[in-house]
Amino acid sequence: MNTVRVLVMLAMVLCVSGGESAADPFNEAREAVTSGDYEKAFGMYKVSAEQGNVSGMFYLGVMYDDGIGIQKNYYEAMKWYNKAAELGDHKAMFNIGMMYYIGEWTPQNYAEAMRWFRKSAELGDVKAMFNLGMMNSKVEGVARDYVQAHKWFNIAAAGGDETARKNRDELAKMMTPTQIAQAQKLAAEWNSEGKP
Template sequence: MSTTTIARGTVILLVFVLNTVWAQSFEDGMDAINKGDYETAFEIMQPLAEVGHTRAQVVLGGMYAAGKPVPEDDSEAVRWYRAAAERGHAGGQLILGHSYYAGNGVPQDYSEAMRWFRAAAEQGVARAQFQLGKMYGGGQGVIQDHVTAHMWLNIASANGNETAKEGMDIFADVMSREALEEAQSRARTCMESGYQDCE
């Protein structure tokens, strides 16, 4: 067996062991949270978050947002949400979008909110899809567009967001039949493309 083959095998084994340890540690941290032991959870989550464990980063952000067991600090919460979001974690993207939408820990910025909601929506997150529909419908961060609003609400509804159906009905009442058909067609195309062809 060559040295290169042994080295590759060692790297693969090391990655597997680290992933297993991370998963177990993360689950231990979640168990601590479920028991209300936030100190232990923080001690477990912080080192995981610091080495790039995205779920731990989102949880750590939530601990700062809630002020458990650390002092409440929305800016620090956003720092951890952003770390996860930039690594492609859909939950981190959704929460970061909400942070920008509400101005929690960052200045309110609808354009940034749209950016992060869109990233999460493209991963199939119904709540992000609903937010996009709501923002297009209200002209928040974008030019108001009932067709695109209806499209995203339709997609969110199809993915289980119950509130989206009410929004669809509101827009359907003020849209022409042609505009409604366009929104429905775009929703089908978007979903069939895995949320990549949604313009």
């Protein structure tokens, strides 16, 4: 079990707010995660997901993805991430992007990873913005586009990502003033379009 992902999942669960009652399967799943009963959490997230709860779908995908409370099953993880993504969950979109980026269950496909990161970024996911910057600047198999990389690092930095700011500043040392100006213009246009 990936301890870091379990702790991140626990933190995310504790941050989810809403007016659901304690008898709600999603809330029961959250309580089970808090108490360390991952098998019960899995069962309650499954009920919640099957009832159409988008967050339940996402967390069920995480449990299948990491083998928390159930044996790892990337097919099921992708299925539930896709269901949540279809309903607009940016975290699910990000995780689909990661599955394509890493090549878990599905063949590694950088174009698909970038497509899913872009969808997630459009909904304000700073981690997706950072990954788009990284992919445009360093990933083998992806055409290097320093203007796009700078743009994405700039947007992620504005969202509070300190590493993105550092990467943007390092990348700027390899760019011409014209390229930097173009990247800044693209970032400003992104923000002026009301994108998060």
